[in-house]
Amino acid sequence: MDKTQTFDIFLMAPPGLEQPLAEEVVERGFADPRAVPGGVETRGPWSEVLRANLVLRGAGRVLVRIGGFPAVHLAQLDKRARKFAWGDFLRPDTPVRVEAVCRKSKIYHAGAAKERIERAIAETLGAPISDTADLRLMLRIERDLCTFSIDTSGEALHKRGHKEAVGKAPMRETMAALFLRQCGFDGTGPVLDPMCGSGSFVIEAAEWAAGLAPGRSRSFAFEQLVGFHAAEWQAMQAGAGGRTPDSRYCGSDRNAGAIEASRANAARAGVAEFCDFLQRPVSDIRPPEGRPGLVIVNPPYGARIGDQTRLRALYGSLGKVLTERFAGWRVGLITSEMSLARATRLPFKAPGPVVDHGGIKVRLYQTPPLR
Incomplete structure (x- = not known):
């Protein structure tokens, strides 16, 4: 070649x-x-x-x-x-x-x-x-x-090679990275996901902040092509670098199994030392110490889990806690229904484009820094 x-x-x-x-x-x-x-x-x-x-x-x-x-x-x-x-x-x-x-x-x-x-x-x-x-x-x-x-990829690139445990309706790592970017995350500042599931947003943000290449833990189809040189590829991998993040990356969930899965996934990804995962309901979430950052959350939509009435109450509780405790923080919320986003009573800007998430059409809703 x-x-x-x-x-x-x-x-x-x-x-x-x-x-x-x-x-x-x-x-x-x-x-x-x-x-x-x-x-x-x-x-x-x-x-x-x-x-x-x-x-x-x-x-x-x-x-x-x-x-x-x-x-x-x-x-x-x-x-x-x-x-x-x-x-x-x-x-x-x-x-x-x-x-x-x-x-x-x-x-x-x-x-x-x-x-x-x-x-x-x-x-x-x-x-x-x-x-x-x-x-x-x-x-x-x-x-x-x-x-x-x-x-040239082989398996889809969201399969990073180190996330084994997944919860219900998991967010693909590639999609999580793009939603983080849409929210203005650039690898600096804290990130918190109060319904973290298996930890996709938190781990992705921590890897990004640590400068860890997403493809570092897996193999690719291009390794089976003419002209592939393992030594050159290993040198490219070694040159991908790494650094110490400037913030903490936090996740919480009321489900003990989700927290256990998140911690295991973070350890396999090599970012456990930069992440905190706590079992707690939405009503108990609090901002970590330090400067304000980004709350990003992918709550249940109803198409998979629960009914709209119960979900509106959940979204309302989330919005109330964020409004009362997270002054200065920006919020990114992914959901399938505008009515659920509105139930938070958060000051969302115009929603982002429609995105297919596992067969469900969702949008990203963002706020400016909360006051």
């Missing part, structure tokens, strides 16, 4: 959270990022593909476009696929999974197109084809143009 060659790189984000991911991509120094539906486009050499997987907190996957050609019928697709330089990227001894989509093209049968590509790879390169392979090659045929991309 030519180390100087540059590629189109697509960084996936939940629809509605493309802009905070674009801000992170700019902050991390990637070239000419552009927010588009479903993610952020950028461009760079293969080293930037690896770095994106390692350091980006909000990206769900890192896809790389490796080439393509026009084709208007299956025979042409087959012929040109057999001339494609698969060996520049794929190894003959590594299984590959092929996926295909067709839109507005003369080739309209995605299954038939997939079969042609599988056969071309198997017969010209010798690589085994498997629908369960970790390495995924994606074919997109749109307006008769065939484009090939590789998912």
Whole structure:
């Protein structure tokens, strides 16, 4: 693989959270990022593909476009696929999974197109084809143009590699990072989640503040590609750095199991010394010592847990405690119903864009510093 060659790189984000991911991509120094539906486009050499997987907190996957050609019928697709330089990227001894989509093209049968590509790879390169392979090659045929991309991440990037215990309706780490960024969190200042579940917001904030790369604890699909050099990758991982946070990262929950899970997850993530988790109801939460920071919370919505009447009382109690005890703190609340947000009586700004969270449409509601 030519180390100087540059590629189109697509960084996936939940629809509605493309802009905070674009801000992170700019902050991390990637070239000419552009927010588009479903993610952020950028461009760079293969080293930037690896770095994106390692350091980006909000990206769900890192896809790389490796080439393509026009084709208007299956025979042409087959012929040109057999001339494609698969060996520049794929190894003959590594299984590959092929996926295909067709839109507005003369080739309209995605299954038939997939079969042609599988056969071309198997017969010209010798690589085994498997629908369960970790390495995924994606074919997109749109307006008769065939484009090939590789998912270099493998497992989705919210699977950091150190969070084993999860509670009900868990917030994905990538989504938690993007909501934190939307709330203005930049790795400094305290964060508190009064309904922390398995600790996603608290642990993500603590890792961010400690300068720990989110991809430090896991493997990636790119390790199975041609040209991967373990020594160079290890050097990149070692250079990701680390620092001591300037604040505490606090979570509480009335459920003892959630607190136990949060503490275990924080320990595996290497941030337990910066986090405090306490079992207590919302009515007992208090700000930690020091300067004001951010309260961020993802309460039950009713679609999964409980009924609207009971939930409005819960939201009302949360709002009352925050108003009375958290002067100077900003609040970020994620919920599916505006009526639940209003039940807090907090001074929310206009809500953020709609975001799909596990099949439920949610929005982020933010306040200025409480008075």
